[in-house]
Amino acid sequence: MIPAAAGSLRLIELAGGPPLIPENTRMTASPVPVVVHIVSAIPYAVLGAFQFSPRFRRRWPAWHRAAGRVLVVLGFATAFSALWMTQFYARQPGTGELAYIFRLAFGSGMAASIILGFAAIRRADVTRHRAWMTRAYALALGAGTQVFTQGIGNAVFGVSELTTDLMLGAGWALNLIAAESILRSGSSGTGRTTGEARLS
Template sequence: MTDERSTGHFPSPRLPRSGRSADDRKAAGVLAVRGHEIATVSSGRPGWLLPAALILLGAVPMIAGAARLTELTAGAEITPGNARFFAAPLPVVLHILSVSVYTILGAFQFAPRFRRRRPGWHRAAGRVLVLCGVVAALSGLWMTLFYPRPAGDGDLLAAFRLVFGSAMLLSIVLAFAAIRRRDVARHRAWMIRGYAIGLGAGTQALTHLPWFLIFGTPGEFPRALLVAAGWVINLAVAEWAIRRRPIGRSRTSAGRTSTVGAGRMKS
């Protein structure tokens, strides 16, 4: 007739079956489910720890990008290292601005309590993220293809940039297509992958640091591998996060289904 649900954290109140009406059993089930949801939220890890860590990881490339914008707007001296940016400033300006917004705004999407409390904000921010991610990927690809290569950048590094830049663009497009189909799980997975690639410059600063300290400036081949390592590390962490969460969800769903089924059989 009606459900009797128990989550293990907030068991349904026990009333004598003879005095337990259908409304009582329904109310107990609703309280149990709501209690489980409250317990899940309250027992979670600090909601702002991960977003803060992601913004911190992206701080180095964002600071470098701000310095580049200052250089371009202040009319700094043109050198062999920055001549390509002065010759065609639009792609690099679009890239720096879009990546900065993508890094900061995307980090807040990893705050689950914030998302649950402000679902409207999550959707609006998601639209901005898709736009910024596409601009960041396309401008990065354009710079790889058409900017003169600086010293130390060879064919292998250019190939890595084209592969991962295209993968970022594809991830965002697939995430957008998934949410249009209301496939939230695939949307989440592809957005995480796209964000991981977009945050690659932050991890690349960490992969370069030990080499600089031990060996000095890396050559063409080591530099390509160190840059690729940043993207690979981020994607490995992203895949771990994607594959870890659905297991917990499926277990919770299975537990609720079996409990509901048992309640129906008893009633």
């Protein structure tokens, strides 16, 4: 909800509304990639949450398949717009080379996870499909976790370029650790389910 709220306020500003959050001249000068990122990331986060409910999948399998197709498109738009901003926006003030590397690595990791998840369901491999889509979703939610890692990191270690970079990376890393823990515990229902139709 935190990045969704911030993204919505940024869209209002870019649409000509009042500045409700601190101005970002990089985004106002070139709004297309950030608009693509926000309008794809918010529905990806909201709609994607329902894909992980075993009861929801069993009760509405057709919805799961249809939503999955939409989420693949939204996920790619989210990941590639993030990479677009990383490559072509001026570096965010207060961040360094390490943040740039993290953004490239985790943005590419999200895109790769979606590709691998899609390829797995085309082979009717439900276990790997859910595992890769769980990782992609965890990476997409990194911005929400970074609100807490940066706040705690700045409070404990002080504000510096290195601290900011490391706390950005920690947000993505913690989400991946949580995802892997869920997958290993089996609580995400990652076992192969007979009768679940493959995406086609």
